[in-house]
Amino acid sequence: MITPAFAFHMFLHVAVPVLVAAIFYRKHFSSSALNMLGGIVIDIDHLFATPILDPGRCSVGFHLLHSYWLIPVYVALAIYPRSRLAGLGLVIHIILDASACNWQALSANW
Numbered sequence: 001m002i003t004p005a006f007a008f009h010m011f012l013h014v015a016v017p018v019l020v021a022a023i024f025y026r027k028h029f030s031s032s033a034l035n036m037l038g039g040i041v042i043d044i045d046h047l048f049a050t051p052i053l054d055p056g057r058c059s060v061g062f063h064l065l066h067s068y069w070l071i072p073v074y075v076a077l078a079i080y081p082r083s084r085l086a087g088l089g090l091v092i093h094i095i096l097d098a099s100a101c102n103w104q105a106l107s108a109n110w
């Protein structure tokens, strides 16, 4: 079931890259936003999990493309100028997923 918190999380996956493009890449807003929105593509690894969507599950460290060892690769992509936008999209994606994990952990302890 999709909870309001999960729907908000999915909204942030779109809103944050668009906001970053609007603030830092104003001259090339559309192409920059689209490149960063490509970070959503790593959620394709959800297709290999059962259930595919579980709002209570932490993606980071669970799904293959959300593995801890890949995070430095995404950061490196964000540092290298030619892959910066795609890397930023991936880093933003991981940060949003990790903050959702922290939020889940906090609300579970209430």
Ligand SMILES: [Zn+2]
Pocket: 042, 043, 059, 066, 093, 097
């Ligand atoms: Zn994800």
